[in-house]
Amino acid sequence: MGFSTTHLLIFLVIIIVIFGTKKLRNIGSDLGGAVKGFKDGMKEGSDKAADAPAAAPQQVASSATAAKETIDVEAKTKA
Structure with missing residues (x-):
């Protein structure tokens, strides 16, 4: 029930006759490019x-530094 080497060669020849070598080459390169892109x-x-978890503590540290540099002042109203 399995395919022998002869069956596979005949199948390959039929595919080459139907599609041509240039089209098969283009299909192969497109498929390879898609796999590489994936x-x-x-x-x-x-x-x-x-990288995301490493970046988050740096942002927290910079906001903590900004909180230390905040100057607390009183607002006075003009009378």
Whole structure:
């Protein structure tokens, strides 16, 4: 019930005759580019997720520093 090497070669020849080698090459490069783009997107997503927790404490620290530098004054009204 399985495919033999002869069956696969005949199938490949039929596909090449129908689509042509140029079109198959374009399909292969498009598919490869899509896979590469997907992998790069997954890497960027994981890099952003790893960087996000590290960035949050820095922002908290800078707002805490700003709170220390705040000057407290009294408002006087003109009479």
